[in-house]
Amino acid sequence: xVFDTSYLYFRAFFGVPATFRSPDGRPVNAVRxxxxxxxxxxxxxxxxxxxxxxxxxxxxxxxxxxIPSYKAHRVVEVAGAEIEQVDDDLTVQVPMIRAALELLGIxxxxxxxxxADDVLASLARRHDGVSLVVTGDRDLFQLVDxxxxxxxxxxxVAKHExxxxxxxxxxxxxxxxxxxxxxxxxxxxxxxxxxVKGIGDKSAASLVTTYPSLEAMVEAxxxxxxxxxxxxxxxxxxxxxxxxxxxEVVTCVDSLQLPGLERGAVDADGAKRLSxxxxxxxSMERLLAVLA
Numbered sequence: 001x002v003f004d005t006s007y008l009y010f011r012a013f014f015g016v017p018a019t020f021r022s023p024d025g026r027p028v029n030a031v032r033x034x035x036x037x038x039x040x041x042x043x044x045x046x047x048x049x050x051x052x053x054x055x056x057x058x059x060x061x062x063x064x065x066x067i068p069s070y071k072a073h074r075v076v077e078v079a080g081a082e083i084e085q086v087d088d089d090l091t092v093q094v095p096m097i098r099a100a101l102e103l104l105g106i107x108x109x110x111x112x113x114x115x116a117d118d119v120l121a122s123l124a125r126r127h128d129g130v131s132l133v134v135t136g137d138r139d140l141f142q143l144v145d146x147x148x149x150x151x152x153x154x155x156x157v158a159k160h161e162x163x164x165x166x167x168x169x170x171x172x173x174x175x176x177x178x179x180x181x182x183x184x185x186x187x188x189x190x191x192x193x194x195x196v197k198g199i200g201d202k203s204a205a206s207l208v209t210t211y212p213s214l215e216a217m218v219e220a221x222x223x224x225x226x227x228x229x230x231x232x233x234x235x236x237x238x239x240x241x242x243x244x245x246x247x248e249v250v251t252c253v254d255s256l257q258l259p260g261l262e263r264g265a266v267d268a269d270g271a272k273r274l275s276x277x278x279x280x281x282x283s284m285e286r287l288l289a290v291l292a
Contacts, residue, residue: 001047004135039287053119056110105264121252144176
């Protein structure tokens with residue numbers, strides 16, 4: 001089981017009351033929520049191995065070079081440098097979350113010039129056995145196959161959905177190997193990806209099930225006798241260049257050379273001291289118990 005760590009702590013920050021504070025007044029709602037989320041999912045699924053994927057580069061330059069709008073709406077300039085716009089009360093908690101995970105011996109894995117999605121994809125692809133990818137990002141649906149399922153937590157951990165090939169087929173009429181094409185056509189405003197203007201979920205799904213590739217769609221759009229409607233042909237031809245660039249942006253890199261998933265030793269005393277320092281209540285205790 002591999003966790004999209006930043007998704008979990010963002011969800012915890014906005015979902016757990018901000019009134020949770022350490023004895024010295026620091027916000028700890030994201031810390032408590034993240035630990036609780038991991039504990040709850042581990043308790044439910046009992047994974048043999050776990051890891052927390054980390055965003056070493058949340059907005060890789062090579063993706064920005066392809067699509068300049070990629071995550072651009074989240075950027076803020078500070079002292080001449082572009083950084084992710086994050087609430088200060090969350091920013092101060094990220095090092096606390098990392099410290100807690102390290103004390104618990106949970107592997108934290110990132111990769112230079114890549115974001116957590118690429119780490120999740122690479123870990124799932126190399127794993128010999130069943131993989132569970134915990135995220136609220138639909139783009140990770142591209143990983144789903146007979147050995148990999150997505151634990152989709154966009155509606156909350158308690159209400160999560162286990163996305164399997166059968167679920168993808170029922171919900172979108174798609175196989176996972178075509179999900180990238182579907183996502184490219186539809187777009188994703190939360191990532192600054194506009195998609196093809198005028199194409200939504202239904203028309204994107206229809207195109208993907210009708211044509212075997214984006215290239216085949218473009219060929220049909222070029223050919224006036226292909227049977228594709230003039231309206232759809234016009235939409236696709238207006239964004240031909242975008243299609244190829246966006247596909248590379250959306251596709252997760254699944255071949256990164258990453259360290260193993262060997263858990264470190266649990267520093268129970270250190271974890272309890274951190275829990276007392278931050279006032280984490282039962283969240284640290286619950287995860288310690290599950291790990292034990």
